[in-house]
Amino acid sequence: MSYLDYFLFGIYPYIVLAVFVVGSFVRFVYMPLNWKSSSSELLEKDQLRLGSNLFHIGIIALFFGHLGGLLTPHYIFGLFGLTDKTHQIVEIYAGSISGIICIIGAIILIIRRFFNDLLYNTSTTMDLVVLLWIFLTVAAGLMSLPYSYLLDKNGDWLVNFGNYAQSIVLFKAGAVNYLNGMPFIYKLHIFMGLTLFLLLPFSRLVHIFSGVSIFFSYPLRAKQILRRYSSI
Numbered sequence: 001m002s003y004l005d006y007f008l009f010g011i012y013p014y015i016v017l018a019v020f021v022v023g024s025f026v027r028f029v030y031m032p033l034n035w036k037s038s039s040s041e042l043l044e045k046d047q048l049r050l051g052s053n054l055f056h057i058g059i060i061a062l063f064f065g066h067l068g069g070l071l072t073p074h075y076i077f078g079l080f081g082l083t084d085k086t087h088q089i090v091e092i093y094a095g096s097i098s099g100i101i102c103i104i105g106a107i108i109l110i111i112r113r114f115f116n117d118l119l120y121n122t123s124t125t126m127d128l129v130v131l132l133w134i135f136l137t138v139a140a141g142l143m144s145l146p147y148s149y150l151l152d153k154n155g156d157w158l159v160n161f162g163n164y165a166q167s168i169v170l171f172k173a174g175a176v177n178y179l180n181g182m183p184f185i186y187k188l189h190i191f192m193g194l195t196l197f198l199l200l201p202f203s204r205l206v207h208i209f210s211g212v213s214i215f216f217s218y219p220l221r222a223k224q225i226l227r228r229y230s231s232i
Contacts, residue, residue: 001180008191010176013168016198023201024209051108058102062138065094066193069158070165084155091158092145099142106135130196130203137192144185157182 069091077087110131113119148157160178167175179187200206 001176005179005187006176009164009179009187012191013194016194020197020201024206027201027206047108047112051105051112053105054101055105055109058098058100058105058138059134061098062095062102062141065091065098070162071169072162073166074159074162084159085153086155088148088152088155088158092149095141096145099138099145102138103135103142106131106138110135126199126203130199130205133192133196133199137189137196140185140189140192144183144189147183147185151183157186161186 069087077084082090113123113128113131152158160182164175164178166172167178179190196205200208
């Protein structure tokens with residue numbers, strides 16, 4: 001493993017975590033009225049409805065699939081009689097279906113936002129960057145699936161990815177060693193996925209936590225004062 005590997009996969013995850021937690025907290029507490037999805041539905045509905053539904057179905061399935069597949073202790077799968085190879089096949093097919101749905105939705109949203117002049121001109125740079133970044137992250141994940149199917153015959157790589165993720169979450173030393181010898185596409189996917197959480201506090205993606213925001217911020221935040229001005 002190179003020094004770059006140790007930084008990107010051993011140190012960078014904790015930089016991401018620190019920025020994610022502190023950035024989200026600061027925005028939530030000091031800019032609560034900015035904690036929103038900034039919907040563009042009023043500017044265009046048809047493509048948004050189709051693209052957003054496909055995108056959200058795919059991305060939610062991918063998120064919980066990664067969360068459960070990587071952070072569930074390995075022995076628990078064995079309790080249900082799920083071998084590493086079977087687990088890998090489930091992940092490949094579930095990931096393929098969810099990823100393709102997400103990619104199709106993302107393409108529709110990209111076309112909508114980049115080729116509709118009104119939408120493009122009212123979008124922030126972060127809106128455009130995050131949308132493209134999600135698309136490329138999911139695309140990298142899909143491109144890694146043939147490697148898993150053709151080269152990882154026993155599901156060993158999947159076990160290593162789980163051990164890596166759990167070691168990072170539990171602050172265990174040597175987590176990066178589980179990625180030793182892994183193809184570049186997997187490392188690219190991990191890096192891009194981590195970076196997405198780095199960008200999250202500074203983008204409209206904070207609406208993921210809108211339920212928490214509504215529960216806590218509305219009773220606690222300063223009231224928004226609306227005034228009507230007359231031209232007379």
